[in-house]
Amino acid sequence: MKQSELDFINTLRQSTRYIEQHRGKTCVIYLPDALIAAPDTFKQLSQDLRLLHQIGLKIVLAMGASTQIDAALTAHKIHWQLHQHFRVTTTEMIPVFQQTIGQLRSQMEAVFSQANNQNAIPLPIISGNWVTAQPKGVIEGVDFQHTGKLRKINHQAISASLGGGQIVLLTPLAYSLTGDVFNLNTLEQACEVANALQADKLMIFSSHQQLQDLPKQMNVTELELKLNASVDPKQTHFLAQIAKTKHHIKRVHLIDQNAPDALLQELFTRDGHGTLIFSDRYHQLRPANIEDVGGILEMITPLENQGVLAKRSRERLELEINNFIVIERDQDIIGCAALYPISNTLGELACLAVDPCYQGQSLGAELLQAIETNAIQAQLTQLCLLTTHTHHWFIEHGFKLDTLEALPKERQSLYNLQRQSKVLIKALTK
Ligand SMILES: CC(C)(COP(=O)(O)OP(=O)(O)OC[C@H]1O[C@@H](n2cnc3c(N)ncnc32)[C@H](O)[C@@H]1OP(=O)(O)O)[C@@H](O)C(=O)NCCC(=O)NCCS
Structure with a gap:
């Protein structure tokens, strides 16, 4: 037998047990704007998501859209202000948000519908008003207006959609009980939803800056230490968001958004690809x-x-x-x-x-x-x-x-x- 065939068989043996382990498990995946903006990478990723869906993983996607929204606001000559890393969302921005996110959703559905050699059935994707928002409020004298925070999650409805074989898509838009539209931070949303669903995994595609100097694995105490030691404000903000909402998620995986194969590598190899944060005893x-x-x-x-x-x-x-x-x-x-x-x-x-x-x-x-x-x-x-x-x-x-x-x-x-x-x-x- 050729070495390449032996390697293939060994890889198959190694990965088969992960297929068993992942079947029926709930996995929330945070897709940052940069990943969606790269068409080839996103196309490859959609094939990998199809594979995960086929082996029985219940998948929730939380889609970021900052880059695309920045571009759309610039095109509309609308200026924006950031405070504490969050955008202040004014009333005039809302139609731009709705249009941009609607377009992104449509692009995503198109990619998920694309047939490949093995499959002619579209990958089913669904979104809805499962997340109720409330205003972020006035902080340090700055009124965040339509920037919201998560108030409630209808996790039963999300679970029902997952149970029906749908991939659930969360966008940055959510609605309050007064019927107002709010812009939510999607990473925050991904963490909160993963928590509410008591997800088995939260996979976060992250930038090099966010991943810099992180070890292969950390428990939650080590995460706090790393957070306190980090000198990069962007990394600190990123780790703080994760640390804040980790309670019911067993494993958080931070993976490189520039490595398209990272998702499968993280899920199907023993040592994974990025950084694993675990709240259960990993060994x-x-x-x-x-x-x-x-x-x-x-x-x-x-x-x-x-x-x-x-x-x-x-x-x-x-x-x-x-x-x-x-x-x-x-x-x-x-x-x-x-x-x-x-x-x-x-x-x-x-x-x-x-x-x-x-x-x-x-x-x-x-x-x-x-x-x-x-x-x-x-x-x-x-x-x-x-x-x-x-x-x-x-x-x-x-x-x-x-x-x-x-x-x-x-x-x-x-x-x-x-x-x-x-x-x-x-x-x-x-
Ligand atoms: C010895 C052994 C079990 C330690 O395992 P480990 O999980 O790496 O241990 P720890 O993490 O608790 O300790 C790591 C430290 O021990 C040091 N260390 C490892 N092997 C060493 C050795 N032979 N002599 C001196 N120090 C050694 C490492 O450099 C490291 O030092 P650091 O903390 O300053 O970086 C492992 O190195 C091993 O399996 N060695 C081969 C088998 C062996 O020698 N067994 C003992 C015979 S009974």
């Missing part, structure tokens, strides 16, 4: 079971081949699996460690390893901490280990170098002279 540390043997072997075999870890056969691993704990992420094993009782008071830590893609995120420290807790629960007072490459890491975590003679005779007799491992011991305190 899980748990006792290992027999099904984990394959995943553990896959991770430790390269380390065994380099001589970093002592060799273990599959049979031995299967027999000793109850001694192991693992860290699992999206059904992959990305970390493991084992505890072997040596005497009534001494335990041995072995096979501590973290997948190289995830090192440096304190997962090693988390595994060590869990092994120490298990050892203390088993009434052990000391933890020992043998290592060829990693003694400094263990010393930094409270271990001390010792001699082979410090270990019980039975353990000494199993010492592999060829490996010449260093012996380290740590006293455990409750």
Whole structure:
């Protein structure tokens, strides 16, 4: 078989489980104006949305239109004012907003109706007055007039449309109970609607400036820290909007609006494309079971081949699996460690390893901490280990170098002279 075919099969295997995971899940996608303004990119994206729709994802699109509205207002010689990053929307602007957004909607429907090789059925898209608005008000003496904020979301109606197989489109226009028209910030709207729907995912296409220096993943506490540390006002405003409305959304994905394939990469590959902000525990540390043997072997075999870890056969691993704990992420094993009782008071830590893609995120420290807790629960007072490459890491975590003679005779007799491992011991305190 050719390498390209093998690669294809591996990719298919890797992505198939995500298809199962995403089926029936609700996903809100924020499409900024820049993305819609690029026809080729948007056309490609519509094909990807079709694919997601076909595998059963329930999709809500929140469409931004600032660039297009700026252009239309300029063409009508209407000036606008920004305050605190938000546009002040006057009465004379409303018809321009309605016209521009109506046009964009029509363009979007046209793209979604376009047949491709596999499909001659239009991708069904629907919009409506599900979001009730209220005036943003007068802030610092500035009357925002028709700039609104979200008052209520008819999430039952949105869910019913999603349940009926429609893609739901939210535009920046919403209406108050007095029948007035308001211009809403679409990112804010996307976050609020995702919250109200308790969406499984909120995908936000973002600019380079908004994404600069963000890590691959953050929990909500790290997001707050990043927000406080950011020196770029645009990034700060962007992160603050997300931080404000994250409560019921499990995962927020920030993806690059200049990379058209980012959406699929984020959803169908283990490491995604952009930055993931998670409120659920993204990785899980748990006792290992027999099904984990394959995943553990896959991770430790390269380390065994380099001589970093002592060799273990599959049979031995299967027999000793109850001694192991693992860290699992999206059904992959990305970390493991084992505890072997040596005497009534001494335990041995072995096979501590973290997948190289995830090192440096304190997962090693988390595994060590869990092994120490298990050892203390088993009434052990000391933890020992043998290592060829990693003694400094263990010393930094409270271990001390010792001699082979410090270990019980039975353990000494199993010492592999060829490996010449260093012996380290740590006293455990409750
Ligand atoms: C040792 C290991 C488990 C640490 O996992 P981890 O999740 O990266 O650990 P942490 O995030 O808690 O610690 C990362 C820090 O340890 C340092 N570190 C990693 N390996 C080290 C080593 N061999 N010696 C000294 N420091 C090391 C990193 O440089 C990093 O330092 P920094 O925080 O200053 O940047 C991981 O590097 C690993 O799997 N190594 C190969 C297997 C191994 O050696 N196992 C131990 C044998 S029992």
